[in-house]
Amino acid sequence: MSDLLSPLEGEALILSLRVALWCVVISLPIGIGTAWLLARKRFPGHLLLSAVVYAPLVVPPVVVGYLLLVLLGRRGVVGAWLYETFGITVVFTWQGAAIASAIMGFPLMVRAIRLSLDAVDRRLEDAARTLGAGRWRVWLSITLPLTAPGILAGAVLAFARSLGEFGATITFVSNIPGETRTLPLALYSVLQQPGGDAPAMRLAILSLLLAIVAIAASELLARRMRKQLGV
Amino acid sequence: MLSVDIAARLGDFELEARFEAPASGVTALFGRSGAGKTSLTNILAGLARPSRGRIALGDRVLFDAAKRVNVPPDKRQIGYIFQEGRLFPHKTVRANLAYGLGRLAPEQRAARFDEVVDLLGITPLLERRPKTLSGGEKQRVAIGRALLSGPDLLLMDEPLTALDAARRAEILPYVEHLRDVERLPIIWVSHDVDEIIRLADHLVLIDQGRVTASGPLIEIINGPDFRAATGRREDGTVIETTVAAKDAANALTHLRFPGGELRVPGVNVTLGQRLRVHIMAKDVAIALDPPRGISVLNCLAGRIVGISDPDGADVDVEIDVGVRLRARITRYSARLLALKEGQTVHALIKAMALDRTGRNRSGTPGT
The missing domain is CATH 3.40.50.300 (P-loop containing nucleotide triphosphate hydrolases)
Structure with a gap:
């Protein structure tokens, strides 16, 4: 890899993958829970929750980054408490970048999972109940497996969105080489310097390849999954 | 329960x-x-x-x-x-x-x-x-x-x-x-x-x-x-019968019920088996005297115990042949025969009309 990629490119690539992976890991359980709430439950505040979840789709990313800074910054409401209680800082770290891209990708993930939850035949769940399965067993043995293609799609969308995240990330965790400088940020940085056209093109192609590989892999996986599910 | x-x-x-x-x-x-x-x-x-x-x-x-x-x-x-x-x-x-x-x-x-x-x-x-x-x-x-x-x-x-x-x-x-x-x-x-x-x-x-x-x-x-x-189309009588005899030579089964015996086509049953027979009201004809020279195999004598609205397009007649059997005839026939309650008549049922329904119950006696 060191022959193919410059140290800067390798660093940005690894960092991008790490951020995207953690973005999916932290948002997946919350995303499944939120999708389930939105798809299956009727409660006061349903509309508000759905508005908040889908807001990052339409709000400028820089606004999301700024709000994160206000909330999670060292002197922010939650950030100060985190720092004083656990000594944790997320601002200007790669973990912060993962949080920022998780929030930006969250609506895509929730939408995909919710659609596939809506498509699950509730009558199958009823049938499972009459066969002696409690709510948890029905969820784990019927609902979750039948929703799996949607969960996979949601995870891939969030992963891909994270690879491309720029605005919220640069606002919240800045552009620190080796810590928060992911591929898009690296591309932006080289463009700021004279003679950056060639390295910028290389980074652009790298980003493109990564996205295509991710989408193709998920498509293959989804196909196998559908076959497994017999649907 | x-x-x-x-x-x-x-x-x-x-x-x-x-x-x-x-x-x-x-x-x-x-x-x-x-x-x-x-x-x-x-x-x-x-x-x-x-x-x-x-x-x-x-x-x-x-x-x-x-x-x-x-x-x-x-x-x-x-x-x-x-x-x-x-x-x-x-x-x-x-x-x-x-x-x-x-x-x-x-x-x-x-x-x-x-x-x-x-x-x-x-x-x-x-x-x-x-x-x-x-x-x-x-x-x-x-x-x-x-x-x-x-x-x-x-x-x-x-x-x-x-x-x-x-x-x-x-x-x-x-x-x-x-x-x-x-x-x-x-x-x-x-x-x-x-x-x-x-x-x-x-x-x-x-x-x-x-x-x-x-x-x-x-x-x-x-x-x-x-x-x-x-609805009227399915109107009829369901009676419980027992397989009393099998007439292999004529491919007929004799079914016993409280009003006598019914003959139905086919012998794919076992003796003593209980069968329910669904007799559609429109498949039952009425004769004042037992007819002769007729292909209809089942002729059950009984007393008329009920006649529906005689001015309807068709008339339902209930005949007690041991069980209450419902027959549906035209208003014209009802008037022609001058049917009235208490009268003794003969209910005619084609064996072939009993081919379709209720022939397949395999319940054991006593259930």
């Missing part, structure tokens, strides 16, 4: 049901589509909740609004076989069948699994996916799956409706096996008269969300409420 006394409001639909079903045999829940049959079975299974009332199965209370008891569906031990099978698409037939096995004692599971798979003839299907099964195969697997969950009662919601005639004939013997050999009480939801005549011993009529009649099948099915539920 299943005792039900509930009221429920489901959207705009109001359901009020009060009936009891015996602890053995098939109880048919009969009504038009939209009458509330499926809503009622969902309530029995615990999938829908009544607003008031009580449901008890034997000494187990499943629902009691006053005492705030509502046993969840997974604790009711009521097997439910749905019209569309509802097999789990992501599981093999084997995994579908085994889904409810957890309710059986661990040492019973393997033997019971083999027994049920064998009974339903689904061994070759075990590793297949539901998507690749035919309609009849799906229903057999669904029956096996419910059976393997160790139910105290089986709800079958029009399990044959989605099947063609050949597939229905394939499933019915299994249901009879459950009734006669496994001795599992069954609630059979249907709007098919032939099905319930063949299977049921007890009948609950439901119309527009209300139970209009409930009782032994023969009693209810020959009563006015059933006639109101089916």
Whole structure:
């Protein structure tokens, strides 16, 4: 890899993958829970929750980054408490970048999972109940497996969105080489310097390849999954 | 014994049901589509909740609004076989069948699994996916799956409706096996008269969300409420008979009933077997004197005990031939013969008219 990629490119690539992976890991359980709430439950505040979840789709990313800074910054409401209680800082770290891209990708993930939850035949769940399965067993043995293609799609969308995240990330965790400088940020940085056209093109192609590989892999996986599910 | 006394409001639909079903045999829940049959079975299974009332199965209370008891569906031990099978698409037939096995004692599971798979003839299907099964195969697997969950009662919601005639004939013997050999009480939801005549011993009529009649099948099915539920086309008389003799030379079977004997075509029965015969009112003719030189084989003498509105387009005549037999003739014929109550007449029934229905009940004597 060191022959193919410059140290800067390798660093940005690894960092991008790490951020995207953690973005999916932290948002997946919350995303499944939120999708389930939105798809299956009727409660006061349903509309508000759905508005908040889908807001990052339409709000400028820089606004999301700024709000994160206000909330999670060292002197922010939650950030100060985190720092004083656990000594944790997320601002200007790669973990912060993962949080920022998780929030930006969250609506895509929730939408995909919710659609596939809506498509699950509730009558199958009823049938499972009459066969002696409690709510948890029905969820784990019927609902979750039948929703799996949607969960996979949601995870891939969030992963891909994270690879491309720029605005919220640069606002919240800045552009620190080796810590928060992911591929898009690296591309932006080289463009700021004279003679950056060639390295910028290389980074652009790298980003493109990564996205295509991710989408193709998920498509293959989804196909196998559908076959497994017999649907 | 299943005792039900509930009221429920489901959207705009109001359901009020009060009936009891015996602890053995098939109880048919009969009504038009939209009458509330499926809503009622969902309530029995615990999938829908009544607003008031009580449901008890034997000494187990499943629902009691006053005492705030509502046993969840997974604790009711009521097997439910749905019209569309509802097999789990992501599981093999084997995994579908085994889904409810957890309710059986661990040492019973393997033997019971083999027994049920064998009974339903689904061994070759075990590793297949539901998507690749035919309609009849799906229903057999669904029956096996419910059976393997160790139910105290089986709800079958029009399990044959989605099947063609050949597939229905394939499933019915299994249901009879459950009734006669496994001795599992069954609630059979249907709007098919032939099905319930063949299977049921007890009948609950439901119309527009209300139970209009409930009782032994023969009693209810020959009563006015059933006639109101089916419409005139299906009008007739159902009588219980026993196979008295087989006339192989003439390919006829003699059936004995309290009014005498009926001869019907075919000999594919066993002596002593009990059969229900459905005699359509329009298939019964009336003669003042026993006719001669006629192909009709069954001629039953009896007294007229009832005549419907003589000014209608056609006239229903009830003749007591040992059982009350309903005949439907034209107004013209009724006037021509000057029929009146108390008169003795002869009811004529073609043997071939009895070929179609009710001929296939294999119930053992005494049930």
